[in-house]
Amino acid sequence: MAFLKWEEKYSTGIPSMDSQHQKLVQLINALHTAMIEGRGNDVMIPVLDRLVTYTTVHFNAEESLMKLHHFPDLDAHMMEHEKLKQQVSDFQTKVTSGQTSVSVQVLQFLKEWLLDHILKADKQYGGYLSARGVK
Ligand SMILES: [Fe+2]
């Protein structure tokens, strides 16, 4: 069974953003699979790099939509994105330099890192943006 299973309760109500979230879920699951299969950093680092890159792509997409529609809590949401990007890139740096390795604790952290943000922050733009015709 997948480490992180997508559930309907994670839906923001904006299908394009939900599919980006599902891609982030897939990348975290790919990292988990590589870890439990005992793969080395040669396999895990490229997955981690994709996770970091796609995180930025996704956050930029959300921020553009929120800006376009004058979402009132944009600044707080952007600050949260900055913090999350910093956390994941710090982790990437530590893994790449050999200071740390991908562990169950780290995967658990990434899982909460994503789901907490979706449930607490992203869901707040859902109703606002869908009322403005965003899909
Ligand atoms: Fe967000």
Ligand SMILES: [Fe+2]
């Ligand atoms: Fe998001």
